[in-house]
Amino acid sequence: xxxxxxxxxxxxxxxxxxxxxxxxxxxxxxxxxxxxxxxxxxxxxxxxxxxxxxxxxxxxxxxxxxxxxxxxxxxxxxxxxxxxxxxxxxxxxxxxxxxxxxxxxxxxxxxxxxxxxxxxxxxxxxxxxxxxxxxxxxxxxxxxxxxxxxxxxxxxxxxxxxxxxxxxxxxxxxxxxxxxxxxxxxxxxxxxxxxxxxxxxxxxxxxxxxxxxxxxxxxxxxxxxxxxxxxxxxxxxxxxxxxxxxxxxxxxxxxxxxxxxxxxxxxxxxxxxxxxxxxxxxxxxxxxxxxxxxxxxxxxxxxxxxxxxxxxxxxxxxxxxxxxxxxxxxxxxxxxxxxxxxxxxxxxxxxxxxxxxxxxxxxxxxxxxxxxxxxxxxxxxxxxxxxxxxxxxxxxxxxxxxxxxxxxxxxxxxxxxxxxxxxxxxxxxxxxxxxxxxxxxxxxxxxxxxxxxxxxxxxxxxxxxxxxxxxxxxxxxxxxxxx
Numbered sequence: 001x002x003x004x005x006x007x008x009x010x011x012x013x014x015x016x017x018x019x020x021x022x023x024x025x026x027x028x029x030x031x032x033x034x035x036x037x038x039x040x041x042x043x044x045x046x047x048x049x050x051x052x053x054x055x056x057x058x059x060x061x062x063x064x065x066x067x068x069x070x071x072x073x074x075x076x077x078x079x080x081x082x083x084x085x086x087x088x089x090x091x092x093x094x095x096x097x098x099x100x101x102x103x104x105x106x107x108x109x110x111x112x113x114x115x116x117x118x119x120x121x122x123x124x125x126x127x128x129x130x131x132x133x134x135x136x137x138x139x140x141x142x143x144x145x146x147x148x149x150x151x152x153x154x155x156x157x158x159x160x161x162x163x164x165x166x167x168x169x170x171x172x173x174x175x176x177x178x179x180x181x182x183x184x185x186x187x188x189x190x191x192x193x194x195x196x197x198x199x200x201x202x203x204x205x206x207x208x209x210x211x212x213x214x215x216x217x218x219x220x221x222x223x224x225x226x227x228x229x230x231x232x233x234x235x236x237x238x239x240x241x242x243x244x245x246x247x248x249x250x251x252x253x254x255x256x257x258x259x260x261x262x263x264x265x266x267x268x269x270x271x272x273x274x275x276x277x278x279x280x281x282x283x284x285x286x287x288x289x290x291x292x293x294x295x296x297x298x299x300x301x302x303x304x305x306x307x308x309x310x311x312x313x314x315x316x317x318x319x320x321x322x323x324x325x326x327x328x329x330x331x332x333x334x335x336x337x338x339x340x341x342x343x344x345x346x347x348x349x350x351x352x353x354x355x356x357x358x359x360x361x362x363x364x365x366x367x368x369x370x371x372x373x374x375x376x377x378x379x380x381x382x383x384x385x386x387x388x389x390x391x392x393x394x395x396x397x398x399x400x401x402x403x404x405x406x407x408x409x410x411x412x413x414x415x416x417x418x419x420x421x422x423x424x425x426x427x428x429x430x431x432x433x434x435x436x437x438x439x440x441x442x443x444x445x446x447x448x449x450x451x452x453x454x455x456x457x458x459x460x461x462x463x464x465x466x467x468x469x470x471x472x473x474x475x476x477x478x479x480x481x482x483x
Contacts, residue, residue: 002036003043003428008421014160015430016081016420027084027480030196034189035079040426047423050078050188059180060238074177075471077422078188081433081453085199085479091154091162091437092447094346097337099150099439102167102324104340106146109323110136120339121332125356128407129329130377131170131322133285135292135305141318142215145441148316149208149280151175151451154347155434156418163350163415165434166330170322171282175438176239178452179204179246181474198476199449204438205246208280211442212247215314216277223277225249226267228257230283230299240282254283259303265313278314279304285319316442327410328354328376351413355406364411365402368395371411373402386462388414417462420473422455432456434464435475450475 006022008015017028024032035043051073059074083091108115109132115121126132151172153165182201186193209225216223229240231253244251252267257276259265266273286293288300307313323329331352334345353360353371364371373385385398402409419430437451453473454464464470 002038002040003421005032005036008428009430011419011430012158013416013430013432014156014158014418016083016156016418016433017079018421025082027478028082031080031082031192031476034192035421035428043423043428044426046188047078050076050184053184053187054180057180057183058238059177074180075455075457075466076181076184077431077455077457077471077473078185079421079423079428080185080189080198080474080476081420081435081450082476082478083450085477087162088449088477090346094164095152095437095439095447096445097341097343097346098152098164098167098333099147099441099445101333101337101340102150102169103145103147103441105336106169106321106324107140107144108340110139110146110320115336115339118339120335125326125328125407126323129323129326131285131320131326133320133323136318136320139309139318139320142217142314143441143443145215146318146321147324148211148215148318148440148442150439150441151436152439153434153436155350155415158416162347164333164347165350166327167325167333168436169317169325171236171284171317172436172438173236173239173282174436174452174454175204175448176242177472178438178448178450178475179242181452181472185474196476196478198478201449201475204448205243207440207446208243209247209249211440211446212278212280212314212316214443215316217311217314218277221277224267224274225278225280226252226257226276228252228254228279228281228283228288228300230287234282236282243280249280254298254300257301257304259301259307263303263307263310263312265301265304265307276313278316280316285322288315288319326376327352327374328356328407331410350415353411355402355409355411361402361406364409365399368399370414372414373398373409373411376408376410386414414462417456420453420455422457422473429459431459432462432464433473449477 008018054073116123147169151168154162155165156162212225213223227244265276267276283299287297289304290297291302292305308315337345353364355361369387371387375383417432420433421428422431433455435451435453438448440446453475455471456464457471458469
């Protein structure tokens, strides 16, 4: 006997596949019926087959620890997350709106700063920003775009509303795992993919290449595009190598590149030096050019910033784009959308308390047991406090941190993060998840059909990051009207 969805554990959370009556949601009916038709042993065997495929394909990520760097196989759950096409169209529109406003904001900050002069964005935030780069002031990248690749994290609350939790504009990662998730699902559930025909995701590498190529300073010629990686010990090295291979471009390290006396950038090949037009960089700002930033960096290229400022090479994402990758700046995105686009936000922010504002700080300090507190510039789930699950001592520590540096902290309500069925042995249990779609902006916008669904595999956990025990699922956008 297969899974009985009527007995599926249902709490107070919104489940992506099963409604509160224990019935499959209409767009998930086919998937749920198919899984219910499998014996528990057959379902377990398919999960094992997926895990073996992950190992055989060499899909890994790196965890940094005191014991050294540890390569681990990518955790993957075989039951896909399903999103109806009608809802997805609205999400797509909202994400394009959001990244358009963010790029206008970044360009404004490095030039006229009208949003500050007009009193919409506080200038003191910029003065205290860890990611504002004075070296980029006066630059106007091609198409006015600074963040060419953006990964915005979405989560769904108890009432079914999708919120934007944060925007990742520096070097967002995870898209290679989204692509590999689909390949594994094709092996595990080929019959379901044929029946349901979710929108494809395998066109992402070609869209990424087209976005990068549109930035070339030498239009009319076939551009030379490279992916710049810090090297094999970086946690996302698998992704760097994967995307370079899928786009058919060179994967390079800083030592492979050189800037000549004309401020053009070249790659050294066995056939001689070749001029580089576009760099998809996966190296943080402070390490890309020892001439301008960290003089001890061996990861970047001396003179790269000169070449970029003179328009001899394009960098994606542009240096300095991380000024908008700040959780305090995030709180102002709705105002940015209204200011630059004269539109209301399509996708809402999570309500955010800015600890730099005295009244809001006082509220946060009085309600630490109810809130999630986050530092402005950390990622990967590090440095945060989940108030309801924290000890008295942890809350006391965070209270001191907030009072010491209020600009560095924001707080948000603990949302009832949605769940989805996840395989554990021969059983299916709900686990919390979020969604990271990837938005490309160059000459035009491109958006992946879904994104990376990240799952908190530990029971009750709200932390989906792979570095802290999270995994992922394939994400299917399905057209219910076409079935």
